[in-house]
Amino acid sequence: MAETETSLVEAVRLALRRALAEDETVLVFGEDVARNGGVFRATEGLFAEFGERRVRDTPLSEALIAGMSVGVAAAGFRPVAEIQFMGFLYPAIDQLANHAGRLRNRTRGRLSCPMVLRAPYGGGVHAPEHHSESFEAMLAQIPGIRVVVPSSPARAYGLLLAAIRDPDPVVFLEPKRIYRALREPVVDDGAALPLDRAFVLREGDDATLVAWGAMVRDCLAAAAALAAEGLSCEVIDLASLSQLDEATLLASVEKTGRCVVVQEAPRHCGFAAEVAARIAERALLSLQAPVARVTGYDTVMPLPKLEHLQLPDAGRIAAAVRETMSYR
């Protein structure tokens, strides 16, 4: 099978196409996803190939998109719906929290909800107000759903296929900042990657960098820069925020003794806090320094002129690692 240099958004499209082709019950719908191919072109060509029965434009109606996903999923289909930007996903939280995450449990398995809700998320693309949000921690606290965040084209392909094939609801957050920022070979072989699993992207002994989504790239850049200073950093892409792969996280921290957690969302009650808490609960005696967080500030996501202040970058991450290394 040929490997093709593929961007993350193209990998999403490959996975959607593969899922539509292999399973007649898969439905793709959302705002502008059919004739227009999605505002980021993630669904481009799918309408032409599979028709309106399978790939359909909905009205502009986010609560509805989430709610009808619950309904059509429970009635035997596998909806893969798109929320155009994460900033418009708030109305869908009612459906995720009150229904998608509960339906199997409250009917003791009689009805279930194999749905995927995709949304581009995060900042760094100079987008208008409300188009750069990242509130993944709010979603990760909802029982009964999974929150999955790819950080590379290959992981986008494999994790989205896994999400679609999973019998339970998944929110799939796509870091739009890296939709086209990097290309790597992706084999369209239909092979899924495991959910609930973190990925060790770079091995190292001095400190562990933990991130997800677009921040993974900045962590890798920081690790490369720090290597030139003689510091060896391990980089972990959590990929699944729920369910969290605690074992991979703890094994790394037990090895390095130092950890920096990076997120672009505001700091207070962010997912980095959960990561830090797990380490404090389970690996405290392995630590040689306090767990550090590099995060957005506890303020509203700035408009593009100032958004660079809010978003962590490789420089801030490297500085945090050096600070961590100062504990002896």
Next chain:
Amino acid sequence: MARQPGHSIVARFSIEAVRCIDAAGRAVGPLPGFAADKRELAALYRGMVLTRTFDQKAVALQRTGQLGTYASSLGQEAVAVGLASAMRPEDVLLPSFREHGAQLWRGVAAEELFRYWGGDERGSDFAAARADWPVSIPVASHVPHAVGVAWALQLGGAPRVAVCVLGDAATSKGDFYEALNLAGAWALPVVFLVCNNRWGISVPVERQTAAGTLAQKALAAGIEGIQVDGNDVVAVREVVAGALDKARRGGGATLVEALTYRLGDHTTADDASRYRDSAEVSARWHEEPVARLRAFLTAQGLWSKDEEEALLGECHAAIEAAAEAYRATPPAPPTAIFDSLFATLPAALEAQRREVARRGGD
């Protein structure tokens, strides 16, 4: 501001209101065909009596600490029984939380309903009516589910219909409008049954909306809206049957507003005397659906005292037996709080499940 002269009329509307039998139990015109069969009418009457018996028992169980907070359907039996009697078994019911009569009609066991209202999730794992939805507590949040189900039924190709029941207060919510809009745009096989019992807990419908009817809220979505006397079970069945038939033939969605009255409190945790005049409630008792159909049947010579007594005894015995079965339900194991959360429990949750299992004897 400059205005273009003239205007175009894009719609004029009137809302049809259907009634077959008036509050005194008299036919107001020719009745639907099914009403010529005494067995059909007797079945509707039995359904309503069974529902009222169930409600009475549920409230009694709650008052004696044997059931959780409960929402009685007292006075609204004709809506639930009328709509359910018009449905086919293969249709899908998405109820609100006051349609016990519809659930019972469709084969959900009284014992299962007691279990749910008694605080046990197993009560929503119906042995029959497997595709029907459990009650929906967050108001109107299930209306989008109904259009999702209707889409699935449309894709499936069989002439099946989703029936979504919601209250008057639900028609103030955005998800209601969003779902209605899609039902119109996609011509989905769905019936929205708005059970207008005139009270959203303490707020009367006149203070919820300036719209003269709730049925007219359908018109902006491009679907038909119709009113029916919700205390007239014959009319409810007839109107819902028409809406179902239209949906089966590909004619799309209908909103049916059933005009009824909540004779009881909102729930057992509510005291309606705080906000509602008892004279209003007393007046409404003269319109209630069970006595209305009984008056009709009696006047037509179709119902005897003996039949009445036999029916009351039968319903009482059935509900008592269900209550007994509910009380005898063995408790669920502690691990049940995890065992249906996912198809397969994620490894990340195994430790918490083990902890709960260990605490089992707490």
